[in-house]
Amino acid sequence: MQGDELRALRKAEKGVTMGDLAGDLGITAAYLGELERGEKTIDPRTALAAQVAIAKRTIARLAADPAMAGALTALKADLLDRIIASI
Numbered sequence: 001m002q003g004d005e006l007r008a009l010r011k012a013e014k015g016v017t018m019g020d021l022a023g024d025l026g027i028t029a030a031y032l033g034e035l036e037r038g039e040k041t042i043d044p045r046t047a048l049a050a051q052v053a054i055a056k057r058t059i060a061r062l063a064a065d066p067a068m069a070g071a072l073t074a075l076k077a078d079l080l081d082r083i084i085a086s087i
Contacts, residue, residue, distance in 0.1 A: 001047035003038035010036075013054050013061075024053035048086055055079045 001009075010021050022032040025046065034040040062068040062075065 003036045007036040
């Protein structure tokens with residue numbers, strides 16, 4: 001994962017700030033900024049952790065909306081497939 005991909009992942013889940021994702025990952029927002037700008041190399045474990053953190057936030061948002069129950073089931077399956085494929 002490259003920095004621009006990490007930034008796109010974070011921004012795809014609307015409302016997730018650098019501070020939010022950094023907190024989820026156990027790093028500082030400043031370090032996350034360095035990763036997103038490509039100033040630091042993203043470790044594969046950090047990339048996977050970011051994907052899982054964003055997936056959790058997406059699932060939580062969808063779970064709060066009863067109209068999204070079917071989409072949530074499909075999303076869970078898709079996310080699981082993506083996580084397994086990235087290992």
